[in-house]
Amino acid sequence: MLTKLTVNNYALITRLEVEFHSGLNSVTGETGAGKSIILGALGLILGNRADLSALKNSDEKCIVEGTFRIGQYKLEPFFEKYDLDYDTATILRREITPSGKSRAFINDTPVTLKVIRELGLQLIDIHSQHQNLELGNQKFQLNLVDTVAGSGKILGEYKKLYTEFINLQKELKEVTEKSEKAAADLDYFQFQFEQLEEAGLQENEQEELEAELEKLTHAGEIKGAFLEVQQLLDGEQFSVIQNLKEGYKRISAIQDFMNELEELARRLESCQIELEDILDEAEMLAGKIEHDPVRIEQVNERLNLIYSLQQKHHVATVGELLELKNSFEEKIAQVTGYDDEIKKLEKELADTREQLQKKAAELSSVRKGSFRKIESSVLADLKQLGMPKSKFTVQHETLSEFTPSGIDSVAFHFSANSDVKPAEISRIASGGEMSRLMLAIKNLLRTSKALPTVIFDEIDSGVSGEIALKMGTILKAFSASTQIINITHLPQIAAKGDAHFVVYKYEEGGKTFTSVKQLEEKDRVEELAKMVGGETVTKSTLITARELLKN
Template identity: 70%
Template sequence: MLTKLAVSNYALISNLEVEFHSGLNSVTGETGAGKSIILGALGLILGNRADLSVLKKQDEKCIVEGVFDVKNYPLKPFFEENDLDYDKQTILRREITPAGKSRAFINDTPVNLKTLRSLGLQLIDIHSQHQNLELGNRQFQLNLVDTVAGSEKVLAEYQEVYRMYISQQKKLTELEEKSEKERADLDYWQFQFNQLDEAALQKGEQQELETELEQLNHAEEIKSVFSEVQQLLDDEQLSVINNLKSGHKRLESIQNYISEVPALAQRLESCLLELKDILDETEQLSENTEHDPARIEIVNDRLNLIFSLQQKHHVASVEELIELKDSFDRKIGEVTGYDDEIVRLKKELEKQLVELKSKAKELSAQRKKAFPQIEKAVLKDLHQLGMPKSRLEVEHETLPEFTPGGKDGVSFLFSANVDTPPSEISKVASGGEMSRLMLAIKNVLRTSKALPTVVFDEIDTGISGETAVKMGNILKQFSTSTQIINITHLPQIAAKGDAHFMVYKYENEGKTFTSIKRLSDSERIEELAKMVGGEKLTDVTLKAAQELLKG
């Protein structure tokens, strides 16, 4: 709960410090006294945006500080997650500097506005006309049902299954789309693969074929050269081999006379053997070399095929064509493999759908149990608030598709008159009726969960008399479990407060200021009397004020 609020240099506020009661706090003041300014200051520690226009004195910083008793709130995990010091007396502080910089602190630790707002919204709920509009929002209504039904755990379990189901569904859709797209390319890939596969390409064959073609095209020249070499080596008239034989014999004839001659003879014999080998090889190569037009045509055709495939696929080698063929083969395999993966995903989806339906059914059943409880509790308060003929029905529909919130569509139908059929709240409820509805609903919520401090900003607009008394009674009952700060213009409601604060304006050195103070018992009687009968106090109005305080 909010135990203390301190504000300095904000709008018309110079300095103020106010300590609130743990129960019902009534806040009153003349129109224009600055009640909205107090709310604006409070909004700063909730993370609302601000600029230099909020500075009362442009050369001093604005500071708004709220002290909260948080021992009854499950907030320790929040402090741990955000690396903040936990204290049962937690302080939220916001500063706006003359340079326009905004700084936020939680227990003197600097934080960003998002963190400040996240904690602030768990500590203060400012009820305004804008929130009345939320009452007609179906998501708000569904959240209300979940709170009263206590179905948050089942909802979380459903949402986990839903996320898995949607994720799996997305995977399946993407895979089916990819399969369909690539299946359209399958015929093309298959044709290209078949063409390359039928070519039966071998690594290195292009170079071998080109070499062979050169030999075939120059076969006559090759054979002629070999023939000339053979004649030089072994011609009848001029034979290198015969001359070497003769030379070898002549050296042998003198080898006994000169010691170096045997070595020379041996070297000459080696040359003779090498030349004989060369002669044999040239004869063999010559025999193997033939001018073969048929073979030339075959080699040319093969090289033309390879070249045409290279041009078609914009590559420069047989090895690249083989890699391309393998890539087509892989793509074909992937497309045909999609079918198995699609079947597997569909089976998983079927299992998840069964679980999703089960969780949705469980969630729906738990929610429906809360409908009578909501209707009964809200109508009870509405009857007390001067709407005895009002009706509230929680209408349910099963949505055609699964949503993050289940398959339940919830709509609150309302009628303030006996002869008017219930319809959507936003279409039939007036501003005053909306305010009373919201009060009744928040009163229902307090029985279902611990609410933060609730600030009501003139929720009593449009009511008076006995209805105002009953609204005050409801607020009083509400405050037994939740701290309430209630800005009101009705004495019947203000009198119900455990503490009464008055917002007022004053002047100092020609400047106007706004402040707030807690009224003493006597001051409170005077303030209530003025609210009953105007500025002029009379015995009648004072007595009326005293009677209001007595209840």
């Protein structure tokens, strides 16, 4: 429950501190006194956005702080999730600086707006006339059914399966599209692969063929060069080798006369041996060189094939052609691979669909089991609220497709009169009827879950007299288990409060301010008297006010 609200420098409020009570808190005040400002300040700690216009004094920061007693709400997992200090007396604070920067805190730990909103919505339920319109919304109605039915666990299991089902559908669609595209390209991939496969390409083949072609096309030049080398080294007219031999003989003949000649003779001998080796190798290489027109044609054909494939595929080497061939082979294999993957996904999807169908049927059964309770509870409260002949039914339809919330469509049908067939609430209920319906719904919800602090913003709109008294009685009973802060303009309802607060405006130094104060018994009688008869308080209105407080 909300135990204390502190507001500094917000709208028309300079400083405000209000301590609320458990049970029913009545909040009254003249139209325009600033009741909406209080709701706006509360909205800040619920994570609503704010701008600099919220600051009364633009040179000071705005601070709104709410203290809550949360021991009964089992919120420890939330605090663990966001690594926050848990305290049964938890403080939510929001600050807006003069520069426009917004900061949010939970127990003095900075948090994002998303986090403070997530916690705030678990602590405060603000019901306004706008929420009456939600009563005709089928999503709101289905959420209400789930709350009363206690189907949260089954719904969570269904949603998990539904997410898995949707993801499998998406994955199957993507794989199928890839498979269809691959199948459409299969002939192209197959043709390219077979052409490269038939070519029988080998790594480094191009370089070797190009070198061989050079040798073959210049065979005559090569042979002529080798012949000239042979003539120079060992020709009949002039032989380098023979001359070296003669030189060696001459030096050998005189080496006994000079010690230095032994080394020179050895060197001459070494040159002779080296040149003889060169001559032998040149003759061997020359023997291998032949002019072979047939082989030249074969090499040219092979190279032309390689060049044409390189040009076709816009690559420069045989290695790149081999990589292309491998990639085409992989794409061909993928087509059959896709078939296997599609079969696997189809089976998974069918299994998940079966599980989802069973879980949806289980969820639907639990929901249907709550319809009678909803109808009887709402009708009982409507009877107390002066609508004894009203009709209220929960209409159900099974959907043909799975949705994120199941296969159920529910619609609340209502009629205030016995001779009028029930129809959708948004089409048939008046403003006053809508207010009474919503109060009946809220009263039903409190029996199904631990509601947070509930703030009713003029839920009594459109009702008066005896109906207002009955509405006040229901609100009083409601407050036995839930803290209620009820903003009202009806004295019959305000008088039911365990505590009574009045919102008022005052002027000081030529400026207008809004504030809130809790009324003592005497002031409360006077406030109720004004609500009964206007600003002029009479003996009669005072008596009426006291009578209201006794009821």
